[in-house]
Amino acid sequence: MEYIVEKIGMSRTITVPSSPVTLLKLKEVKVCEVNDGVAIVSYNDGKKSNKAVEGQQKKYSLSAEFNRFATMTVANTEAGDLDLAPLAEAKIIKSSFITKGRGFTGVVKRWNFGGGPGSHGHRFHRTGGSIGNAEWPGRVQKGRKMAGQHGNSLNTVKNEIISFDAENGVVVVKGAVSGPNGALGRIKVVK
């Protein structure tokens, strides 16, 4: 069972030992259509609207704020409000978020290469260095770690649920999830 959530931010518990926690706010989700446990759902994100969105809203008789659509697995058997029962019993979830984008990044930051000395006549500072052999094999091995786009990719982590507040729709999980505060992501009930 999946849920769309917004990352609120992090806090900690006062227990011994203390654990870092992340607060996630459940997005209000309407189930439009269910087919074998997989549903078309709708939720709100910003004000985007166009004729295609309006057409879908008319088709599923949704109000104007539901302007985003997605497919995910749900516990519902028919259209309506999302069923939160599996989440109330869940202990472990998987949280998928888009990581913070870091743009085109060098090998030191992207792959944790050591880099070279900064001074005393060195010219090998933060460059990648050699990327392979000579005439044989005459090519670069696949999977060679080089500079490039870092971040802005989907990352999934496993988290333990600390508490679930159904009234406010706040899920508190142990540990961190990727992405900035306010980012939308999905959580999936594992156990």
Added chain:
Amino acid sequence: MRNKYIENFEAAQVASKSIPEFRAGDTLRLAVTIKEGEKTRVQNYEGVCIAKRGQGTGQTIIVRKIGANGVGIERIFPVYTDSISEITVLRRGRVRRAKLFYLRDLAGKKARIKELRK
């Protein structure tokens, strides 16, 4: 301003704790629970609070005392933690700053703090 959901989450945890009001310069006694193997016991730690930082459940204090042979000891404690059962304010100090890191450079009579008189 912090997020209201984070504040609610932290307020619920802190609700059962009664922490006296104090600031930097005050002399505190902390009852710290120590676990040694199977046994747990309470040890008192007494010293001057030289800094208070953070907010909510993450709030910490630095407590400085002079140990054996005049060696300064500083320990950082979370204010709201289950391992501190009680905080007592022994003496209120008259100080003019929020962080008393200058005490580290002073010793003996210079390192005294006057008591606050109202």
